[in-house]
Amino acid sequence: MAVETRRRSAVGQNVTKVDGPSLVAGKPVFTLDLDLPGLLVGKILPSPHAHAEILRIDTSEAEAVPGVRAVLHFGNVPRVPYTTAGQGWPEPSPYDTVLFDRKVRFVGDRVAAVAAETEEAAEEALKKIRVEYRVLPAVLTPEDALAPGAPVLHDEPDSEGIYDARRNIAAAVDIPVGDVERALAQSPVTAEATCEIPYSQHCAIEPHCVLAYFDEAGRLVLRSSTQVPFHVRRIVARVVGLDPARIRVVKPRIGGGFGSKQEILLEPVAALLALRTGRPVRMAYTREEVFVASRTRHPMRVAVRLGAGEDGVLQAIDMEVLSNTGAYGTHSLTVLSNVGSKTLPLYNKARHLRFHGKAVYTNLPVAGAYRGYGATQGYFALEVAMDKLAEKLGLDPIELRRRNHIRSGETSPIFEKIGEGREGTAQVVRSCALEECLRVGAERIGWKEKRLHRREEGPWAYGVGMACAMQGSGITGVDMAAATLVMQDDGSFRLLVGATDLGTGSDTILAQIAAEELGVPVDRVLVYSSDTDFTPFDTGAYASSTTYVSGNAVLRAAGDVRRQILAVAAEALGEGPEGLELAEGAVVSRRTGKRLALAEVGHRATYVANQRQIAATASFACPESPPPFAAFFCEVAVDRETGLVRVERFVVAADCGTAIHPKGAEGQLEGAVLQGIGHALYEEMLFAKSGRCVNPNFFDYKVPSALDAPRIEAILVPSSEPTGPWGAKSISEVGINGPLPAISNAIYHAVGVRMTRAPFTPERVAAALREKGR
Amino acid sequence: MKIAFELNGAPQYLDVGPGEPLVALLRRLGMKSVKEGCDTGDCGACTVLLDGRAVRSCLMVAPQVQGRRVTTVEALGTVDDPHPLQRAFLQAGAVQCGFCTPGMLLVAHELLSRNDHPSPDEVREAIAGNLCRCTGYVKIVDAVLLAAQWKREGRWR
Numbered sequence: 038m039a040v041e042t043r044r045r046s047a048v049g050q051n052v053t054k055v056d057g058p059s060l061v062a063g064k065p066v067f068t069l070d071l072d073l074p075g076l077l078v079g080k081i082l083p084s085p086h087a088h089a090e091i092l093r094i095d096t097s098e099a100e101a102v103p104g105v106r107a108v109l110h111f112g113n114v115p116r117v118p119y120t121t122a123g124q125g126w127p128e129p130s131p132y133d134t135v136l137f138d139r140k141v142r143f144v145g146d147r148v149a150a151v152a153a154e155t156e157e158a159a160e161e162a163l164k165k166i167r168v169e170y171r172v173l174p175a176v177l178t179p180e181d182a183l184a185p186g187a188p189v190l191h192d193e194p195d196s197e198g199i200y201d202a203r204r205n206i207a208a209a210v211d212i213p214v215g216d217v218e219r220a221l222a223q224s225p226v227t228a229e230a231t232c233e234i235p236y237s238q239h240c241a242i243e244p245h246c247v248l249a250y251f252d253e254a255g256r257l258v259l260r261s262s263t264q265v266p267f268h269v270r271r272i273v274a275r276v277v278g279l280d281p282a283r284i285r286v287v288k289p290r291i292g293g294g295f296g297s298k299q300e301i302l303l304e305p306v307a308a309l310l311a312l313r314t315g316r317p318v319r320m321a322y323t324r325e326e327v328f329v330a331s332r333t334r335h336p337m338r339v340a341v342r343l344g345a346g347e348d349g350v351l352q353a354i355d356m357e358v359l360s361n362t363g364a365y366g367t368h369s370l371t372v373l374s375n376v377g378s379k380t381l382p383l384y385n386k387a388r389h390l391r392f393h394g395k396a397v398y399t400n401l402p403v404a405g406a407y408r409g410y411g412a413t414q415g416y417f418a419l420e421v422a423m424d425k426l427a428e429k430l431g432l433d434p435i436e437l438r439r440r441n442h443i444r445s446g447e448t449s450p451i452f453e454k455i456g457e458g459r460e461g462t463a464q465v466v467r468s469c470a471l472e473e474c475l476r477v478g479a480e481r482i483g484w485k486e487k488r489l490h491r492r493e494e495g496p497w498a499y500g501v502g503m504a505c506a507m508q509g510s511g512i513t514g515v516d517m518a519a520a521t522l523v524m525q526d527d528g529s530f531r532l533l534v535g536a537t538d539l540g541t542g543s544d545t546i547l548a549q550i551a552a553e554e555l556g557v558p559v560d561r562v563l564v565y566s567s568d569t570d571f572t573p574f575d576t577g578a579y580a581s582s583t584t585y586v587s588g589n590a591v592l593r594a595a596g597d598v599r600r601q602i603l604a605v606a607a608e609a610l611g612e613g614p615e616g617l618e619l620a621e622g623a624v625v626s627r628r629t630g631k632r633l634a635l636a637e638v639g640h641r642a643t644y645v646a647n648q649r650q651i652a653a654t655a656s657f658a659c660p661e662s663p664p665p666f667a668a669f670f671c672e673v674a675v676d677r678e679t680g681l682v683r684v685e686r687f688v689v690a691a692d693c694g695t696a697i698h699p700k701g702a703e704g705q706l707e708g709a710v711l712q713g714i715g716h717a718l719y720e721e722m723l724f725a726k727s728g729r730c731v732n733p734n735f736f737d738y739k740v741p742s743a744l745d746a747p748r749i750e751a752i753l754v755p756s757s758e759p760t761g762p763w764g765a766k767s768i769s770e771v772g773i774n775g776p777l778p779a780i781s782n783a784i785y786h787a788v789g790v791r792m793t794r795a796p797f798t799p800e801r802v803a804a805a806l807r808e809k810g811r
Numbered sequence: 812m813k814i815a816f817e818l819n820g821a822p823q824y825l826d827v828g829p830g831e832p833l834v835a836l837l838r839r840l841g842m843k844s845v846k847e848g849c850d851t852g853d854c855g856a857c858t859v860l861l862d863g864r865a866v867r868s869c870l871m872v873a874p875q876v877q878g879r880r881v882t883t884v885e886a887l888g889t890v891d892d893p894h895p896l897q898r899a900f901l902q903a904g905a906v907q908c909g910f911c912t913p914g915m916l917l918v919a920h921e922l923l924s925r926n927d928h929p930s931p932d933e934v935r936e937a938i939a940g941n942l943c944r945c946t947g948y949v950k951i952v953d954a955v956l957l958a959a960q961w962k963r964e965g966r967w968r
Contacts, residue, residue, distance in 0.1 A: 053902075057909075061900050062885075063842075063887075242846075290908070293908040295944070542907065735853030746949075
């Protein structure tokens with residue numbers, strides 16, 4: 038590959054998003070935009086209790102409601118323990134869930150499901166299902182769940198993979214490197230921070246939804262708003278007891294996911310309702326159900342202790358986590374592991390490390406995958422602790438990071454010690470432009486000046502803060518993606534990928550990666566993605582994997598197709614393929630200057646001589662996971678009278694290797710940063726003593742609007758990742774890790790209080806200010 | 812009950828339920844650009860123009876459009892011939908998942924119909940009732956400002 042020798046024609050260009058024109062035209066491209074004749078509506082009966090045993094369920098009145106076609110509950114559905122986590126195999130999450138259980142474990146847990154001719158009939162039927170509960174004592178905090186004698190959530194005998202069910206511990210890890218206690222005791226300077234993140238929700242604007250219907254051959258089709266179509270197929274088949282070969286999963290355009298759609302939630306229920314009724318079924322969560330019954334970020338308390346020399350070089354990091362996984366353990370072990378595995382390698386100068394923690398069941402909504410996947414929680418505590426350490430050392434916070442962050446050519450023992458629910462893979466960081474990110478970000482926000490001269494105006498005090506973060510690019514030893522590239526008889530291409538574009542623009546960047554290798558404009562590559570009948574396997578859109586893992590598969594397939602094209606052209610031109618190259622839609626002979634248009638190549642191979650299909654399928658399994666890096670800077674204004682915090686400016690400088698689509702990459706950063714600002718200032722699901730969520734809607738749970746969003750300035754700092762497609766690594770998650778600590782650190786700079794519990798509401802900031810004044 | 816109204820320039824006369832949400836009616840009539848994100852009027856994905864003014868179609872019932880003019884994104888432009896505002900969204904990178912996009916386009920359209928020289932803050936205010944979880948709004952604001960510039964330059968049809 039002549040990576041550096043020719044100007045890139047597709048990679049690095051802000052081409053029109055391949056699905057953009059139909060999206061702006063409002064075409065019916067989303068899951069529920071398809072009209073199907075005879076469609077039934079499926080609805081779920083939620084549990085009113087946080088913890089209860091179902092003694093009796095009577096559905097006779099519900100079934101008598103006109104238009105009701107099926108009612109499902111524990112009495113008429115097979116009991117198959119599984120996990121709703123859409124992860125690769127072997128699945129690292131405990132099998133602690135069944136479709137319908139005799140026990141409910143949070144307010145909103147699934148009790149029964151109904152399919153009816155109309156929404157109204159379905160609603161009426163839900164009201165007429167008579168359930169007799171024996172209410173059990175509930176635990177609403179991890180501390181209570183761990184207390185001796187606490188009610189046990191998972192006392193069922195058939196669950197598998199729970200770390201310690203009797204103590205309500207879904208997962209636990211303890212990974213020591215060296216002797217952290219001794220190193221901390223011997224460190225001349227130490228700092229610590231304990232930070233807490235509450236329940237928060239992804240709030241993709243499209244609620245979870247699925248259509249289940251039968252094709253002409255009677256096979257079950259699930260058209261689903263999912264990030265993981267291939268995992269949906271595998272898991273639904275097992276849970277409903279159907280041969281996977283009889284299931285097709287199609288992911289159309291989806292309205293955002295951010296991890297919440299890496300879950301198999303509605304699909305098996307819709308599948309069963311369709312199978313029972315022989316009719317197509319539509320299921321969609323209401324916004325309230327999205328909040329309560331889909332998935333949330335894992336609420337966590339993370340405690341970090343740092344030990345450093347007088348020179349500011351870290352000697353020890355201890356990180357302890359208490360994670361609340363809610364009623365079920367989906368992603369409990371892997372999110373917990375990522376708190377350490379995606380944070381500790383950043384400061385690889387520390388020789389003594391310990392990462393330990395537990396994920397605990399409570400009778401609250403179920404936590405799962407959410408952009409950042411534990412790293413967000415880990416960086417909050419780590420980067421606040423680093424800010425404290427810088428203060429103790431009398432060092433500029435940026436300088437402290439400079440003395441400690443990992444660099445290209447370096448490694449960390451953590452890469453090998455912590456993987457996704459098992460050991461990880463040793464790797465060397467091959468590209469890292471964090472130093473440059475720190476420099477350009479600091480310059481853009483005016484760090485030196487603003488750090489030295491704090492501004493005050495009336496009640497407003499201004500301050501600046503910063504943080505660093507990294508993430509990964511796919512899961513080593515787990516993720517695999519495949520791509521099929523086909524040349525058509527007209528010389529254009531079809532790219533078939535299992536990769537799942539959830540709005541990130543991955544269809545577009547995968548087309549760019551192929552187009553670059555083929556020397557054609559992006560619009561010559563038609564992308565068809567995420568259909569388990571028609572596209573090759575891909576683990577799905579999570580763990581920042583698509584650009585790197587799926588992109589590498591596409592690049593390999595394109596390389597193979599390129600060689601086949603050159604072979605056909607060599608026959609036609611009567612010379613060896615060595616002297617031929619692909620550029621601007623043609624094969625060009627370097628020796629003779631002769632050109633053969635790709636249309637002629639396609640035509641020749643299809644119809645004329647030595648006929649064959651020019652096509653290739655290639656796969657890429659993730660041998661390492663190159664981290665993207667980012668430096669975050671923000672300026673805040675704090676109203677010292679009310680405690681109100683305003684983010685005035687937010688600068689993020691990130692190294693994602695080569696940005697395949699720069700505007701798309703910036704958009705990932707900008708969106709991730711605003712979600713992080715939401716975590717820092719607004720977002721928290723609140724619960725009554727009964728365990729009921731009291732703000733499951735956009736009026737009471739505040740998602741930042743355009744008026745709340747500050748100026749977010751995203752700067753792409755290039756590096757070139759030698760193992761990435763055209764030098765690329767990931768970008769989608771890293772941006773969410775910085776806002777919590779950067780804003781907390783900026784508040785400290787402004788008014789001298791450490792905000793360690795998110796969100797930093799006016800009430801909490803005002804209370805901290807009062808406390809400090811005392 | 813029967814109602815008569817104009818949908819994207821075409822007269823309609825049809826049966827609706829007295830409590831049928833406007834969003835349900837419009838989707839039933841094939842206007843799938845009208846999205847349901849919350850059902851409480853908080854997300855703006857169901858925005859349509861009613862006599863040129865942006866309204867939440869999930870908060871209205873079908874009979875309320877009797878005698879009025881409803882516009883959805885389907886009337887703005889097509890895949891092959893997008894409206895300049897739609898082109899601006901594409902060029903600025905304002906579309907990620909695209910679920911909020913129809914609503915955003917319509918509130919932006921309403922803004923630009925009365926103010927073709929909005930400040931960034933005026934754009935932010937105009938789109939503040941429409942939630943986007945993907946973009947951080949940066950490129951949506953850019954897109955509306957770009958479309959406004961094109962409008963001032965006479966590049967709108």
